[in-house]
Amino acid sequence: xxxxxxxxxxxxxxxxxxxxxxxxxxxxxxxxxxxxxxxxxxxxxxxxxxxxxxxxxxxxxxxxxxxxxxxxxxxxxxxxxxxxxxxxxxxxxxxxxxxxxxxxxxxxxxxxxxxxxxxxxxxxxxxxxxxxxxx
Numbered sequence: 220x221x222x223x224x225x226x227x228x229x230x231x232x233x234x235x236x237x238x239x240x241x242x243x244x245x246x247x248x249x250x251x252x253x254x255x256x257x258x259x260x261x262x263x264x265x266x267x268x269x270x271x272x273x274x275x276x277x278x279x280x281x282x283x284x285x286x287x288x289x290x291x292x293x294x295x296x297x298x299x300x301x302x303x304x305x306x307x308x309x310x311x312x313x314x315x316x317x318x319x320x321x322x323x324x325x326x327x328x329x330x331x332x333x334x335x336x337x338x339x340x341x342x343x344x345x346x347x348x349x350x351x352x353x354x
Contacts, residue, residue, distance in 0.1 A: 227266075228301055229276040230345065233286045235265045237342050238277055242267050245317040245339075246303075248275075269303065289344040300338075300346040311335065311351040318349075 232238050239250035249268040256264035261281030266274050293299055305311035315337050318324035324339040335351045 223272070225273055227274040227276045229278060230343075231283055231285045232277045232279055232343050233283075234342070235263070235277045235279050239265060239267055241321065241323070241342050242269060242275065245314060245321055245323070253279075270306075286343055292346065295346075300348055302348045302350055305349050305351045308351060311337070311349060314349050 235253060239248075242248035243250055246269055251266040251268070253263045253265040256262050256278060259280065261279075263279045265277045265279075267277060268274050289295070305314060315324070315326055315328070318337065318339045319326040323341060324337060326337070329336040329338075333353055335353065337349045339347050339349065341347060
């Protein structure tokens with residue numbers, strides 16, 4: 220393979236501070252500074268580092284209604300949800316506990332054969348999944 224994973228995932232948010240707090244509290248993510256982004260006034264980007272080589276690039280755009288759009292699974296458009304890999308079994312359990320505490324998940328773990336899976340919904344309504352490969 221010529222790639223070694225995902226560098227970043229970008230999306231639009233209405234409240235990057237709230238989103239940054241969530242990813243920091245649940246996943247020990249590192250939230251970077253908010254900076255102007257693009258050529259339009261009122262557009263910013265904040266980087267949230269969620270892994271050794273993976274970031275969330277969170278953009279805010281004044282007046283954008285895109286962050287308000289949420290529909291059921293498989294009705295969200297081309298990209299439906301984000302799957303995040305837990306570093307260890309202990310990390311998976313820590314994340315599970317924190318997601319339940321945050322009210323972002325009911326804590327149910329799915330066994331998909333090759334991996335354990337835990338779904339969550341972040342403060343923006345984006346659905347995510349935490350996976351732990353088995354074996």
